[in-house]
Amino acid sequence: MKRLVWIGILLTIACGTALAQTRKERLREKKEEVKTMVDSVLSARYFSVKHDTMYIGRPMQPLTLRVRTSVSGNEFRVRRHGAMEGDGTLKSDHKATLNLGASWRGVSAGVSLNPASLKGKNKDFEFNLNAYSNRYGIDGVYQDTRTLSGYVKYGDMDGFLGKDILRMKMVNVNGYYAFSGRRFSYPAAFSQSYIQKRSAGSWLIGFSYMGGSLKTTNHQAMKGLSKYRIYVGHFGVGGGYGYNWVAFRGRLLMHLSALPTVVIGNYNNVRVNDEHHKMDTKFPDLILTERGAVVYNFSQKWFAAGSVVMTNSLLGDDEVDINFRKWRGRLSLGMRL
Secondary structure, three states, rough: OHHHHHHHHHHHHHHHHHHHHHHHHHHHHHHHHHHHHHHHHHHHHHHHOOOOOOOOOOOOOHHHHEEEEEEEEEEEEEEEEOOEEEEEEEEEOEEEEEEEEEEEEEEEEEEEOOHHHHOOOOOOOHHHHHHHHOEEEEEEEEEEEEOOOOEEEEEEEEEHHHHHOEEEEEEEEEEEEOOOOOOOOOOHHHHHHHHHOOOOEEEEEEEEEEEEEEEOHHHHHHHOOEEEEEEEEEEEEEEEEEEEEOOOOOOOEEEEEEEEEEEEEOOOEEEEEOOEEEOOOOOOOOOEEEEEEEEEEOOOEEEEEEEEEEEEEEEEEEEEEEEEEEEEEEEEEEOOO
């Protein structure tokens, strides 16, 4: 009788183990099916041909790994004409970040680290959004800056304006459309998700938006400094040109482009102490976006890239001129697997 009981227990355990293994096998098969389906969809999207393959191609390797360092900064200059002349040029601390990223069939993810923020040396905040395709793309950045400093002259006041006295919040957005997107590739220069095989250029149309505020947060820190708040909001449209130059049998790519836009809408005002003034602008106000990049392919596996994106805003009227410059430079080393 005891032998029958033990046999029953052993059979029960064996059946349970077999069922568990069967479930694991089914789960493994299901995961493989999902993985295969996702890879198939991404591959179909990745290799879909919407370009001239004599000029543009895709990397054959599915995976791209990249380490990248970025440095950014900005400069803000305000000049006032008339009885109360003034001139001030302010610059923020440079912001440096380290980024580790991966891309599978054109779908990318990454993580960034700012060493200065971890040490508490730089309290500025910046968020960048960049998306490029052969036909259209966009650059966007939001920044909250407290490290503006520089020399300021206003009326009888003349001195150095230190950090934490001014706070600037600014949004910059620039978009483009490339007419020759079948032969000219922005992402080949900036994201390396495409490969420019032959030299090509394209006329561009696009838009620019700049909006934000500059205000004093500690106006008593400098004797004679009034309580200021300058708000600017500008939207412009325009056109330009970009060119990709390919040399050394496709190993080297150099990119240059410029997209000037003319402001067609503005919302500006200035508050000095408790007095509010509307700040008119004088045509033509301009927002200029310049881009440059260099990519060198050591082999089909390894590549290095560097890029610069700069926005210059030239705004103002008969009394006040405002020049704002925002730039970002990147260096990266990548590997395709």
